[in-house]
Amino acid sequence: MIVGVDIGGTKTLVAVLTNAGVIHESRKFPTPKNYDHFLLELAHAVHHLETKDFKAAGVAVPGRIDRKHGSFKALGNLPWKNEHIQADCEKILKCPVVIDNDANLGGLSEAMLNKQAEKVLYITVSTGIGTGVIYQQRISEELADIEGGAIMLPFNNQLVKWEKFASGRAIYEHFNKKAQDITAEADWKYIVRNLALGFFENIVVVQPDLVIVGGSVGTYFDRYEHLLVAELKKFETPLTPIPKIIQAKRPEEAVVYGCYDLASQIYG
Numbered sequence: 001m002i003v004g005v006d007i008g009g010t011k012t013l014v015a016v017l018t019n020a021g022v023i024h025e026s027r028k029f030p031t032p033k034n035y036d037h038f039l040l041e042l043a044h045a046v047h048h049l050e051t052k053d054f055k056a057a058g059v060a061v062p063g064r065i066d067r068k069h070g071s072f073k074a075l076g077n078l079p080w081k082n083e084h085i086q087a088d089c090e091k092i093l094k095c096p097v098v099i100d101n102d103a104n105l106g107g108l109s110e111a112m113l114n115k116q117a118e119k120v121l122y123i124t125v126s127t128g129i130g131t132g133v134i135y136q137q138r139i140s141e142e143l144a145d146i147e148g149g150a151i152m153l154p155f156n157n158q159l160v161k162w163e164k165f166a167s168g169r170a171i172y173e174h175f176n177k178k179a180q181d182i183t184a185e186a187d188w189k190y191i192v193r194n195l196a197l198g199f200f201e202n203i204v205v206v207q208p209d210l211v212i213v214g215g216s217v218g219t220y221f222d223r224y225e226h227l228l229v230a231e232l233k234k235f236e237t238p239l240t241p242i243p244k245i246i247q248a249k250r251p252e253e254a255v256v257y258g259c260y261d262l263a264s265q266i267y268g
């Protein structure tokens with residue numbers, strides 16, 4: 001068995017997957033703002049799992065990773081800093097642990113389901129916006145630390161981080177409701193105009209064969225897919241073609257499957 005831990009800004013998912021990559025059992029808990037409290041909650045969740053013997057684990061962290069020291073430098077939606085999360089999780093899970101950025105891991109799992117694409121750009125739109133680049137079913141070492149949601153773009157006559165005006169949080173702040181409750185095409189047109197700006201900038205930099213949209217807002221991709229494609233086509237040039245854009249096949253669970261995939265690649 002391999003265990004995946006998807007640490008989100010609001011909730012954490014712990015899932016036990018079989019050697020075939022099927023979720024056997026899982027538990028969720030609200031992610032505490034205090035790191036020590038998080039470790040206690042993780043230990044509590046693991047204690048209540050039926051499975052206790054893990055071959056390896058993958059842990060998804062929503063921020064910038066220090067892979068050499070098994071720690072993170074800073075997180076996007078949590079106040080934790082400079083914690084040695086790999087060693088801390090190994091103590092709790094009692095198995096080897098590999099850590100990586102959550103968007104990288106979500107991208108890895110989705111790229112594994114779309115093996116015809118050599119280079120995949122994964123964009124997850126949830127509380128914030130994250131990006132991951134997968135090359136030949138491996139997390140791209142050269143682009144492993146990109147923060148596509150943090151690119152600066154013009155908005156209301158000033159430069160603003162893309163995720164500040166296009167993320168799930170921004171959508172809620174503007175409409176006072178979540179993406180799941182938005183059905184009017186006029187509202188989606190507004191959202192898409194903001195999304196398209198960052199999509200295009202990331203596509204130009206990465207030049208992927210395929211773009212996959214995940215996250216909570218990605219769950220409702222069918223509501224705005226045609227609008228997004230049409231908006232991006234306005235920017236297309238012979239040097240900056242717009243690749244195929246699809247919805248993640250497992251938008252809400254892509255990250256925890258990516259935890260399994262990375263742990264399997266490293267530990268067999």
